[in-house]
Amino acid sequence: MTNQYEVVIGLEVHVELKTQTKLFCGCANAFGQDPNSQTCPVCLGMPGVLPVLNGEAVALATRAALALHCTVNSHSKFDRKQYFYPDLPKAYQISQYDQPLAENGHVTIQTSIGKRDIGIERIHMEEDAGKLNHLGQRLGDAEGSLVDLNRAGVPLIEIVSRPEMHSPEEARQYLVELRTILSYLEISDLRMEEGSMRCDANVSLRPLDYTGSLADLPRVEIKNVNSFRNVQRGIEFEIGRQRQLLQTGQRIVKETRGFDDASGSTYSQRSKEEANDYRYFPEPDLPPLVLSETWLQDQREALPQLPDELRQYLAQRGVAERDAEVLVQDLNLYHYWAQVVELVPDVRLVTNWLLSDYSRLVNAKGLSFAAPKVNAGGLASLLSLIISGTLSGKMAKEVLETMFETGETAEAVVKRLGLIQITDHNAIKEIVSAVVTANPAVVQDFLSGKEKALAFLVGQVMKQTKGQAKPDLVNALLREVLATYA
Numbered sequence: 001m002t003n004q005y006e007v008v009i010g011l012e013v014h015v016e017l018k019t020q021t022k023l024f025c026g027c028a029n030a031f032g033q034d035p036n037s038q039t040c041p042v043c044l045g046m047p048g049v050l051p052v053l054n055g056e057a058v059a060l061a062t063r064a065a066l067a068l069h070c071t072v073n074s075h076s077k078f079d080r081k082q083y084f085y086p087d088l089p090k091a092y093q094i095s096q097y098d099q100p101l102a103e104n105g106h107v108t109i110q111t112s113i114g115k116r117d118i119g120i121e122r123i124h125m126e127e128d129a130g131k132l133n134h135l136g137q138r139l140g141d142a143e144g145s146l147v148d149l150n151r152a153g154v155p156l157i158e159i160v161s162r163p164e165m166h167s168p169e170e171a172r173q174y175l176v177e178l179r180t181i182l183s184y185l186e187i188s189d190l191r192m193e194e195g196s197m198r199c200d201a202n203v204s205l206r207p208l209d210y211t212g213s214l215a216d217l218p219r220v221e222i223k224n225v226n227s228f229r230n231v232q233r234g235i236e237f238e239i240g241r242q243r244q245l246l247q248t249g250q251r252i253v254k255e256t257r258g259f260d261d262a263s264g265s266t267y268s269q270r271s272k273e274e275a276n277d278y279r280y281f282p283e284p285d286l287p288p289l290v291l292s293e294t295w296l297q298d299q300r301e302a303l304p305q306l307p308d309e310l311r312q313y314l315a316q317r318g319v320a321e322r323d324a325e326v327l328v329q330d331l332n333l334y335h336y337w338a339q340v341v342e343l344v345p346d347v348r349l350v351t352n353w354l355l356s357d358y359s360r361l362v363n364a365k366g367l368s369f370a371a372p373k374v375n376a377g378g379l380a381s382l383l384s385l386i387i388s389g390t391l392s393g394k395m396a397k398e399v400l401e402t403m404f405e406t407g408e409t410a411e412a413v414v415k416r417l418g419l420i421q422i423t424d425h426n427a428i429k430e431i432v433s434a435v436v437t438a439n440p441a442v443v444q445d446f447l448s449g450k451e452k453a454l455a456f457l458v459g460q461v462m463k464q465t466k467g468q469a470k471p472d473l474v475n476a477l478l479r480e481v482l483a484t485y486a
């Protein structure tokens, strides 16, 4: 028996679809309403009612599958998954079992050894359950539980990865990229804290001399962790726990474990169900789901630009990979960038300003690029003042801060504060000569090869001009004057 193990991680991600109505009835699909106000006989599981499939949900699920490079099955079907729990009024959930909507996709992640595709085994559609609100800290000591069925019947897709991730970081990267792709599709709010995106992680350790199938490895499922960071923490803890058990000759029990945020540890919840515990059978009240090639083509054409296409485009525009990634992760920021670049075609200048000074102000003031305080035209005018030489970079930073404070235009701030960069050759040369004369020791240092001495002289000139002299002009003129001393 070896002491070496490979970590094997698979993720199951549930995503609530942002449809107008629920999956099988006309109730509104809305978060944060009064308990049980968004319900009807269908989603309450009354006898004799019939489900009707929501076409919008099928379209959104299909777009997700296409964006994740899946094969969408022209024939799929719905099945009943039976289990008993108070948040499930019918005592079964309508899901898809052996013929899911889509299969065989992938998400590309960046690992330490380059890009890697993480396989997606399947994507299926299902309805969400309701929500229990326990009256107490925990279920164990609660006085009771209140059932809210507003969420019952809300459309979900479950995205099941192949067990192809080998570290907690890879799992996190997969989740980040998955969420980025889905965010471009605008099919879900993707809020983990509100439950519109939920993640379960399957973790096992494969001894390096193990030759059996991955499916036979004892697997632990960590359920419903509420943030990407906690998914990573939960997996880290679980790897340590399992490794210790194996190294002391103990067995890993196949089970479902919860994650405790405060201690960063996982705890046993229940032994894991097998598929046959759910007694799946075809949903008799719904016909098979048949998708025509024309309809699928419409969905393909409805796909927006996806993150990888945007990465390619930004690379073509000469944006550095690291900067491009920041833009790709925040579409509002990217759209803002695109508007400014349209007005000021200096891509490098725009990107630098947007990702450094501008972003710093946005973050410091708790603002967002969804509703920018200084609009794209405003930033473009400021950058034009740098390009024309009216403002130095340093002055422009001050102007931008003032624009954020007062809402004035760049031109108005410049005029009010008298911030015009001195570009007049003769005016600067006069000051340069005076500084050189006043600092003979520093000049000597420079002439004996100390390049740093020049920076001091530049600083003196900038001080005398209150920072308004054009720095590269000061530099050039200083070298010119010093050359006459050599």
Ligand SMILES: [Zn+2]
Pocket (backbone or CB within 6 Å): 022, 025, 026, 027, 038, 039, 040, 041, 042, 043, 044, 153
């Ligand atoms: Zn309903």
